Amino acid sequence: MKQTNNVYEGENRSLHMKERIGYGVGDFANNMMYAPVNSFFTYFLTNVAGLGAGIVGTILLLSRLMDGVSDLIVGTFMEKIHSKHGKARPWLLWWCVPFAVSLVLMFSAPDFGTTGKIVYAFLTYNLAVTVVYTAINLPFGSLAALMTKNQTERGYLNISKMVFAFGGGMVVNALTLPLVKYFGNDSSAWMKTFVIYGAVAVVLFLVVFFTTKEAVTEEAEKNDTVEKVNISEALKSLVNNKYWLILLAIFFLNSVVNAFIGVNVYYAQFIMKDDSLVGSLSIFQNIASFVAFAMCTAIIRKAGKQKIAIAGVAISFVGYAMVLVNPTSYAVLYTAAVVKGIGNAALSGVMYGMLADTVEYNDWNSGIRAEGLVFSANSIGQKIGSGIGSAILGWVLAGFGFVSSSAIQPDSAINGIRMIFLYVPIVVFAIMFVILLFYKLDEEYGGIVKELEARAEKKNAQK
Template sequence: MSGTEQRLSVSEKLGYSLGDLAANLIFQTLITYLAFFYTDVYRLPAATIIFVVGLCAALVFTPVIGVLADRTRSRWGKFRPWILWTAVPFGVLSLLAFSTPDLGERGKVIYALTTYSLLVMVYAANNLPYSALSGVLTGSMDQRNRLSAYRFVAVMIAQFIIQVLLMPLVLILGDGDRVRGFENVMTVFAIVGTVFFLITFTTTRERVVPTVEQSGGVMQDLSDLARNRPWQLMLALTVLVFVTLALKGGTYIYYFQYYLDEAALAGFLRDSGFNGVIAALNAGLTRVGLAGFQWPEDPATSAVRLFNGSGIICMIIGIGFSRRLAQRFGKRDVFGAALLVPTVFLLAFYLFAPTAIVPVFLAFMAHGFCYGITIPLLWAMIADVADYSEWKNHRRATAIIFSAMLCGLKIGLSVGGALVAGILAHYGYQAGASTQPQVAVDGIRMTVSVYRSIPFLVAVGLLFAYEIDHRLEVRIERELNQRRRGASVSQQEARP
């Protein structure tokens, strides 16, 4: 494979990234609002449904799809056909999962369990091959870094839409009715997502294909994984990173609600001009006959959404620096440094006074910029692990390597989410109370700062044992390209 053949066009990188934007419009909605939708909109017990289906997704759906995808043979390649096959079902099930048919109490539970299970299954069948596709679009590690940057800017855009704008959109499109609003928003997401998946399928091409010598069954794949130390380290690192992300997403609202000063938050929203922007936006929407932009009125909830939005914007900026740093210093070293520096800003959250609103925002924005550098690198490094396995074992099993990492992601989110509840309970948090005991407030401060820093620090330590540094990256890429060119020539000579 020549350098020219390895290079990805802008249209292919954009087309690929639209797939993650489509998937994350649904995924971010699921992890952020599904419990709220079940309890407050559809009036169902959410915990059991989400836990049972989530466990099946992590331990059953994802590994099975990984095995099947690695053994797919089609004129479109291994992974692209899965995106085509799941595009329409993904859109339809996204809409059905957030619909509210009146089926009686038991019927609603069965309906929710069925639609959510099918959606999660189709999500695995779509997103795992999509993730693995990044490892076979090109054999160039630099091009993968570029691709990951495009991809995760799209992810951050989806995250911004969901975490900052979804509830206002629900109320606008539903004219104040949350049930109708959710259905209308999900209809838009379903249509847009289906179109984006089809664009991803159409604009991409698999270039890294197994050679004739690469064969073997599932047990051989698992045996290769067991001997692949970089894979083991990346699995542990993935769990640790997503434990921290779950702790982050689950605790900021408590920090704003119970620790930061309400009057100081209200003053910040007023003096920064934010309230004026919302008022002007509402006036414009009203003039064209739409419902007002229903931004939360209480200072804590309003400020934390602005806080999340500013952090996401800084992450997008950080993503823009990722490729060049990785190209110069190697993904491992840049990833470790960009994990270590944000821990300083995390620890600062314990020290801030309740009235220090501006420093809180600035620290989070600096944290977001540094963490943004790591976002494309994690998945590019997982693709490197697939290359390492092929380099060592003369066999390529891209999807099963990515499936293990996605299991690690789900385990990390589950553990982190459970830790939030467990830590709060340990410190005596009183659910629904207007104020909290001082010991509970101290526990919230510890969780937002110290406890969240620990997984990042452990992950940085693990990277010292991760052997794929910049020099080995270059060597693996060079030798695999030589091997693939040799296999291609041999196959051509063997043809009659």
Template sequence: MEQKKYLTFGNKMAYGSGDLANNIIFGLITSFLMIYLTDAVGLNAGIIGTLMMFSRFAGGVSDVVAGTIIDRTKHKWGKARPWVFWTIIPVVVCEVLMFSTPSMNTTLQYIYFFIIYTILNDVFFTLNNVAYSTLSVLITANKQERVQLGVVRFVFALVAVSAISGGTMASVNAFGGGVVGWRMTALIFSVIAAVFYYICALSIKELPPSELGIHEDVAPEKTGVFQNLGKLLRNKYYVMQLFINILFNGLMTMVGAVGVYYMKYVIGNAAMLGVFSIVQVVPMFLGLIFTPMLVKRWGIYKVNLIGFTLATIACIPFMIFGMKGMTTPMLISHGFVWLFRAPMLGTTSALTAEISGYTYRQTGKRLDGSMFSCMSMGAKVGAGIATAMTGWLLALSKYDGKLDVQPQSSHSMITFMYVALPLIINVIMVAILMLQKVEKANETWDAHQITAK
């Protein structure tokens, strides 16, 4: 039986614009904040990484708090949409401040960085991102439309990543480099992000609870943060997805942060980061286009497992050629890696909705906001660990941002982080994906309920 459709093409594009904004904000931080602080401001990579780690871990807790706040919200716009709207200005202001480090005592610069970074990531961006992710389950009850929303949001994310990767260094240099160049670049990107945030917040509407199959006597959920967390942790599929999100976001953070170092010091051309970004985007875009069709035929589980297994295999030549600095074969294998990774990214929201549905079946409680905080928590904790490791490993390798030529130890460490680590993480993720059978569990539960009646 054909499911009822809730979204127009314009609704889907408006929703996707929110992730374009998210990735402008988050992408500039994950890919360029470290090199801005080490090379433009002159701070120590190890100290920066440690401060980021503490902030990110705190952000992991704030994600659950944000999810609970959203679950309890009662507003004429719904539960999640108001928070997307309310947090836009604070997010973009903090983004500009993040790349506007004042000229003062070094210790005060570390303090300034930590305060702004924590306020941005652990408060405003957390509320915005968790609310945005939760919207995918609140604006449609159609499973295929949720898959389509996941595809659309990641297509828009790819556009943002391409713009950030390819345009940031050019913009910084165009404004004269240094702290001024970075501040102006952050200002421009933040204004663009604000525009797309508003398009998202003002162009979509949440469905009434009855349309989503939620009874008024169980919405909103009245339990506290730790009670909600307990319910989530008793859902084994939530725990699996949390680990997947931590691993993948950690990997992407480290590769994103060290990518500009690899291009600048190993390849010898920082502009190559833009080329690698384009080669990543085009195959991934193709993979995302076919994801809804593949999921409709084989389901989320098979599509994700097969896709990521093939991506892991493609990581092998990327590592081999990357160790030798052979850019052309690296680019080819890089394209295949992202072609096969695309389905997992495109199905993230739909899979999280399935996991949320499993909790609802087991407990009778709707915890959509708390459930979607899994995605944000995974990003925060994974990025925290990866950022700290990036800073520590760079410092351990004797990297010095004030030197034009880095020691061989730094070259070796940067190469390992950029080309070898992805293969290791991918293998672990495939092992977890083999167990992520939440769709089957929900189908079995529903079948039992029908039989019982």
């Protein structure tokens, strides 16, 4: 394999820093939708649109279950539709503008009456998240596996992706409520805020499109090794891919926890009596994440992704558990935010790279290489997990007597907010820790790649 300017040509190439950063900014764009859905959408529907918390929970659960099906549909189309720009990159170009439009529609609250608001919320949420977000996020996630087969480079791509993801989340969590207040603190102010977020997303998705290259796709086409994927057989292969199933569970559970972030705005408003706490805690947590990402970059080759992921889950568990010491202490909340940021960065910094490695395992185990369907684990797990988490949030609030659009809540509702904020994440991280103990692909990956190369050489020799 030849080398030019220290950059390997072909599917195992090293990547320019421009490509790593260019790829990473895509998750800043994704978080213009993903972060506000987790952090503010339940609050928006209950306190701005005026819908009941139980109704909101039901809307989100039904929508997310539908959303899981949309991931398989997009993954299937990814395996069938190729263009001159590759297998994943064109989707960023096709869907960036619909992404912005649907985002604004989702955070609009026209006065259609109660029934009309319910229907509007259901339709716009599904347009934005079930259709558009799936159509752009799944190909974006798959792109890392199509840029290179170099495992270390995939780790770097994942770290770049997550640095910008946390950056996007920090910006959204820190600026949304201040921007809404600046624009008038009414329903139109929410819409104006998300016009800005949508415009930012369009620009960044175009940056990804123009700075990345699908070397794996190009190499396969050049060597005439592109094969049509039998979708039913590919789906069966995923069921037999134990590491894919493990990561599906991890993405699901991690998204359940992320959905519970939506309780933060309620906790800040009704327990701490300080709306600004949402943004300031997010800043502390994300700054800690940025520092932790730098550490992940330094140790990823030595420690391996699984060990880093396990450490991240354990640290996150400690971060959530320590709040129990004094749930209303600012010092404890800010310290816990830093610890959570470190743990979340360690897990997020490697989990997408781990998922990319399951592409090779799937190829080795079943003879089927299907990046689109493999990466649907990320999208399916995120969306169904987020849906269930958001539904639980809405149902618990409703079950404990939360009163929509009210500045004063009964003691029962306050207890429900405390329960979600303090206890549920601890249980979820304990389960994740146990699951990750069974992930052993780091130890097996080198041998798998060598065997795949040997198979390819044998196949080419027989032609």
